[in-house]
Amino acid sequence: MKISNTIESLRTVIKQWHQDGLQVGFVPTMGHLHAGHMELVNQAKLSCDKVVVSIFVNPLQFNEISDYESYPQSLAEDQKQLINVKTDLLFLPDNEMMYAANQQLTTKVCVPGISQVLEGECRPGHFDGVSTIVNKLLNLVQPQQAFFGEKDYQQLLLIRKMVNDLNIPVDIKSVTTHREVDGLAMSSRNSRLSKLQRGIAPQLYGVLKKLAERISNNELSIVKAEAEAVSDLKRAGFVPEYVSVRNGSTLHTADEKSANRRVLAAVRLGEVRLIDNISID
Ligand code: PAF
Helix, strand or coil: EEEEECCHHHHHHHHHHHHHCEEEEEEEECCCCHHHHHHCCCCHHHHCCEEEEEEECCHHHHHCCCHHCEEEEHHHHHHHHHHHHHCCECCCCHHHCCCCCCHHHCCCCCCCCCCCCCCHHHHHHHHHHHHHHHHHHHHHHCCEEEEEEEHHHHHHHHHHHHHHHCCCCEEEEEEEECCCCCCCCCCCHHHCCCCCHHHHHCEEEEEEHHHHHHHHHCCCCCHHHHHCCCCCCHCCCCEEEEEEEECCCCCCCCCCCCEEEEEEEEECCCCCCEEEEEEEE
């Protein structure tokens, strides 16, 4: 596996691959990799000739400094995993490289609408940070395909819209959420859960599945099913931020007659914030 620590060395390799007519796949990450990330790399390997992974904990997308400072990092272990799945190139930029002048003064990309609901409401500025860094990384890596997990469903829709609005020549591929055997969606933040919290965490998925069943079997209205889910989550020990049934393409609120519905949720478990989502229809 090649490792690029500079923009110049990354560009040299990518230029050669493009000249050779190779398809480049890209998996952007913030590191502390798990099986869900490996699945993204595996999917990229299946449809591309070369696969680039980036690891960069992007300060611009953290709305809480404590969350940024405690974001788990494990570069040596990440590298081993990436070599195992035959990653071709690991790009490791640093803050100075990505935000040379000053993070506050950098040009930002903002995706209106989709960035302002749900996660956007709870984490002001978060999605501007995500769209800005993903735009920069796409400009640097220039992949034909880029891979994102459905666990961050709103992020996936945001990136699709940005790529479409800004005519970026890349195909955005989504990969279904990778779950632990007990149903907990894989996330780098899971490693910050205590043993007790780790025991509670899978109930988030259980509550979402129950809500989806209640709605698809017409047992409860959407409003009542959302309220029941919030109570169930509180009883289990979570502090819910939202549980909301939305249209899976637009994230507009859904009603009983809508198609393509999806429930999205965010909760806090102690210091750790968890998100998850599943399709209803
Ligand atoms: O999903 C993530 O890990 C991050 O939001 C991303 C896409 C790598 C941008 O920093």
